[in-house]
Amino acid sequence: MKRVLFLALCFSLTASIAAAATIKIGLMCPLTGSWASEGQDMKQIVELLADEVNAKGGLLGNKVQIITEDDAGDPRTAALAAQRLSTRGIVAVIGTYGSSITEASQNIYDEEEIIQIANGSTAIRLSEKGLNYFFRSCPRDDEQGKVAVKTLMSMGFKKVAILHDNTTYAKGLADEAKALLKNETAEIVFYEALTAGERDYSAILTKMKASAPDAVLFTGYYPEAGLLLRQKMEMGWNVPFIGGDATNNPDLVKIAGKEAAKGFFFLSPPVPQDLDTPEASSFLAAYTKKYNEVPGSVWAVLSGDGFNAIAAAIKATGSTDSKVLANYLHKELKDMPGLTGKLSFNEKGDRVGDLYRLYKVDADGHFVLQP
Missing domain, CATH: 3.40.50.2300 (Response regulator)
Incomplete structure (x- = not known):
């Protein structure tokens, strides 16, 4: 013992x-x-x-x-x-x-x-x-918001719809872009939220289409972005969609399908292959x-x-x-x-420096860095 x-x-x-x-x-x-x-x-x-x-x-x-x-x-x-x-x-x-x-x-x-x-x-x-x-x-989203508005204006869009999902991130980015766009020549013709996790967004897409935007800024996440792209194609609506950085995930293409994802723009720090x-x-x-x-x-x-x-x-x-x-x-x-x-970090713990770039999804579903 x-x-x-x-x-x-x-x-x-x-x-x-x-x-x-x-x-x-x-x-x-x-x-x-x-x-x-x-x-x-x-x-x-x-x-x-x-x-x-x-x-x-x-x-x-x-x-x-x-x-x-x-x-x-x-x-x-x-x-x-x-x-x-x-x-x-x-x-x-x-x-x-x-x-x-x-x-x-x-x-x-x-x-x-x-x-x-x-x-x-x-x-x-x-x-x-x-x-x-x-x-x-x-x-931070204030940096992303500046790049989002700059991108929308450089593409010549005059009427913009903003769609978010009420999460801390998505609403924060949507509000930032909305505030910045008020100082530009573009008009915000639609500003609403969807419910994350749903499978059918045809109702909100139809409502948004009725506002006749030149482009849609979606500030939510990639699962919902993929569904929106697929369902707007199914309803025959070809309006350009621009996503925030939370849409940067290859699963977006899997959810939307290559045809529906083609031409989708999003803002993001560089994807791994571009580092x-x-x-x-x-x-x-x-x-x-x-x-x-x-x-x-x-x-x-x-x-x-x-x-x-x-x-x-x-x-x-x-x-x-x-x-x-x-x-x-x-x-x-x-x-x-x-x-x-x-x-580097500042006194608030935020990363110092601008990382954002513009990407476009090509016909093969690849994320292509834009010049």
Whole structure:
């Protein structure tokens, strides 16, 4: 019995030492739900980067462990996921994708003094709350709104319809574009919201068509955008559609079909294949070698930028203390060579610099960067 107790004690001590020698980083992403393709890519990217760090000796001599929670693209699920991650001894958390999902979790992390680096949450108000531990590797909607209006005006559209889905992100972008368009020569002839998750948008398409717009700015997400494109083709309406950055996902073409998606414009940071930094090239080669495909969208790649930023902060400071790391990210991380370009954060935790580009879907369903 003494021998058994001795062995059990040894095992317990060994496990405790091993746990202490592990730096835990959380990942909150939508592994299920309508945004699951984004979440799956996020998980693969962050795990790949963690494996690369561990192969080089880890951080501060310790192995990095990724602890993942599924937020299902749902605010209530996200709040529960954040609460669970907060009890796991994580240094920081990467994610998540949707702005309303991030908003449901960011106060939880901030109260627990856990750094959060969101990757696809562009809503302006997320960084206007004075939360010291909130950061994002993606740009904000006010930057996107400026590019959206500039694009609409450069294409010569005089009557514009704006359609959103009432989520934090989509309504925020819609409101920003609406406010900016009031200072331009274009007229807003339609401004309404659809209900995300429905299967038939013929009613709102018919109502929008009656307002006779020259173009439609849709600020929602790719599942609804795909359905709108398919259903407007079925009703014989050929009005140009321009999407916000949440439509940047190859599943849009799968949902709409190539014929309906052809000619669709959207604003976005560069898609993975158009990233031209040495860091991006090396990353894409490693990702393709491991998973036999490229990442589906840039939003998942931005989660990799978040992971690299927190890893750089830990290395530079020699610390895992959240206050030390947050101070470094706010004030000392300058122009870090990221997967999507140089990475810095301002005092609000926002990424510094303009990333937005204009894309068009071609006849083969490819996303083509516009000059």
